[in-house]
Amino acid sequence: MNHLNATMLKDLKTDFRHGGQFLFLPAFFLLIVMLYPLGLGANLKVLQTAAPGLLMIAALLASLLPLEKLYIDDMKDGTIDLLMLSPQPLSFYSTGKILAHWIIAGLPLVIMSPVMAMMMGLSINWPDVLLIFIPATLLFVLIGQIAAALSLGARRGSVLLALLVIPLYIPVLIFGAGALDLLQTENPTKGPMLFLWAGLAFTLPVTPLVTTKLLKMQMD
Amino acid sequence: MFGYANPKKYKTLSHYIFLTAVILATLFLGFGLYLALIASPPDYQQSETVRIMYVHVPAAWLSMFIYVSMAVAALVLTIWKHTLAGFYIRAAAPIGAAFTAACLISGALWGQPTWGTWWVWDARLTSVLILFFLYLGAIALNNAYDNPDKGNQASAWLVLIGSVNLPIIKFSVEWWNTLHQPASLTSLSKITSPGIHPDMLTPLLVMAFGFLCLYGAMVILRLDNEILGRKIHVLRLRTING
Numbered sequence: 001m002n003h004l005n006a007t008m009l010k011d012l013k014t015d016f017r018h019g020g021q022f023l024f025l026p027a028f029f030l031l032i033v034m035l036y037p038l039g040l041g042a043n044l045k046v047l048q049t050a051a052p053g054l055l056m057i058a059a060l061l062a063s064l065l066p067l068e069k070l071y072i073d074d075m076k077d078g079t080i081d082l083l084m085l086s087p088q089p090l091s092f093y094s095t096g097k098i099l100a101h102w103i104i105a106g107l108p109l110v111i112m113s114p115v116m117a118m119m120m121g122l123s124i125n126w127p128d129v130l131l132i133f134i135p136a137t138l139l140f141v142l143i144g145q146i147a148a149a150l151s152l153g154a155r156r157g158s159v160l161l162a163l164l165v166i167p168l169y170i171p172v173l174i175f176g177a178g179a180l181d182l183l184q185t186e187n188p189t190k191g192p193m194l195f196l197w198a199g200l201a202f203t204l205p206v207t208p209l210v211t212t213k214l215l216k217m218q219m220d
Numbered sequence: 221m222f223g224y225a226n227p228k229k230y231k232t233l234s235h236y237i238f239l240t241a242v243i244l245a246t247l248f249l250g251f252g253l254y255l256a257l258i259a260s261p262p263d264y265q266q267s268e269t270v271r272i273m274y275v276h277v278p279a280a281w282l283s284m285f286i287y288v289s290m291a292v293a294a295l296v297l298t299i300w301k302h303t304l305a306g307f308y309i310r311a312a313a314p315i316g317a318a319f320t321a322a323c324l325i326s327g328a329l330w331g332q333p334t335w336g337t338w339w340v341w342d343a344r345l346t347s348v349l350i351l352f353f354l355y356l357g358a359i360a361l362n363n364a365y366d367n368p369d370k371g372n373q374a375s376a377w378l379v380l381i382g383s384v385n386l387p388i389i390k391f392s393v394e395w396w397n398t399l400h401q402p403a404s405l406t407s408l409s410k411i412t413s414p415g416i417h418p419d420m421l422t423p424l425l426v427m428a429f430g431f432l433c434l435y436g437a438m439v440i441l442r443l444d445n446e447i448l449g450r451k452i453h454v455l456r457l458r459t460i461n462g
Contacts, residue, residue: 146381150374154364164357164378167350168385171392199388210381217373 003088007096008103014073015104025062026108032058033116044121051120052180056136056173058116059109060166063140066105067165068158070097070148071215080215094211098145106137117180124183128193132183135196136176142200142207143168149214171199227304227447234440241436248430255423263420272330274423278431279323283351286316286435290358291383294376304443306372307450309379310362311442315435317355324348347390354382368453 015021036054040046047054074080083093113133114126122129147165151157178192256274263270290309297305327345328338339345358375365371 150377150381151361151364153370154361154374155366156364160357160360160364163353163360167353167357167389168381170350171385171388174392210377214374214377217370217377220370 003092004096007093008100011100021066022104022108026112029062048121051122053177056176067144067148071152090212091208094208102141106141109137128183132179135200139172142203145211149211152218238440241433245433252426252430260423269333274427276326278428279319283320283323290379294379297376307446309375311439313358320352
C-alpha cells in the first residue's frame, strides 16, 4: 500500500509544483461551456434542452487533455522499469496513478459541475449533479488510463489516443447525458445514473489489472 | 489445430483454402448478382432500390463477423502468443473497415431515395459508424509501433477491449439514445420488417455467402503478404547486423 500512496503523492506533488492541471482543466471546462452560448445563441431555452449533452461533452473533452502525458514521463525516466524489477506488484502503482489522475483531472470537474449546470440553466439539485459527475469523470479517467497505456510507445501518440478513446467514451456520454436529462423531467428517474455507477463497479477493479498488463507489454 | 499456427504449416493449407474461396466467391457472387439484379422482383414499396440491399446487408453482416473473428484472434494472441493471430488482426482490420464503409455508403445511397435523406442519426447507423472508428483505431495502432509485433499486441488488446465495449456501445446507443429520435424511420428498416419473401431471401443469402468467400480469399492474400513482409523484415535485419 505504501507503493500506492507514494505513487499518488508523487504525481500530485509534481502536478502542484508545475502549476498544475488541476487548475487548468476546470478553466478549460468553463471555456468550452462558455463557447456554447456564443455558438448556439444566448437563448436559455435552447441551451437548456441541449445542456445535458453539452455538459458531458465538455467534461469528455477536458478529460482527453491529460491522457497523453500520463505515463510518458514515468517511462522516459525509468520509473516503470525500476518498478517492474521491484517485488511489489505493478497494479499498486497503476492504482496510485488512477487515484492521482482522478484527483487532478476528475475532481476539479466534479466540483465545477453544479456551477456549470446552473450556468446552462439546468434545474437539478446540486447533489444529483455531483452523483452523476463523480462516476462519469471516474469512468473517463479509467478508460483513459487504459487507452494511455495502450498507446504509450506509439508514434503520433496524441492523435491516436483521441481516435482510440473517444469511441470507448460513448456509453459514458450517453448515460451521463441521459441521467442529467431524465433528472430534470417531471418524473425524475435515476436509471441512467445507476448505469453509470454499475459501469464504474465493473471498470474500477478491472482497470489496474489491464493497465498493468499493457505496461508490461510496452516495456518488453 | 494449433499446429497450423506455425506459418510454415499454415502455408501448406492456405493455398488450397485460397483456391476454394476464389472459386466459390466467383460462382456465388456471379449467381447472386444475377439473382439480385435480374431474377428477383422489385419491392412494392421501394421498387428497384431494394437491390441495394443485396450488397448492403451482406456488407453489414461481414463487418460484424470480421470484428468477432478479430476478437477471437486477439484472444488467441494474448493467451497463446501465436504470431499468426497477430498477423490475422493486421490482415483483417482494413478489410473489415472497407466492408463497414461499404455498408455505410450503400446504406446512404439506399436511404436517399427511400427515406429522403442520406443520413439519419438512427441507432443502427450510429453504431455501425462507431464500429468503423473501432476498426480505424485497430489499424492505426497496428502501424504505430516501430516493432510490428508490439503493434499487433497493442492492437489485439484494443480489439479485446472493443469487443467488451461494443455490445455496451451498441445497446447504449439503441436503448438510450433513440429516445429522442423519430421512431418512424426505424420501423421502415428492412431487417425489422416482418419476414422477407423467399424470392428476395435466396439472392440475399447467396450474396452473403459469396461475400464471405470473397473475404476469405482477400484475407488469405493479405495474410500471406504479412508473412512474406515479416520474412523480408527479418532478412534485412540480418544483413544490417552482418
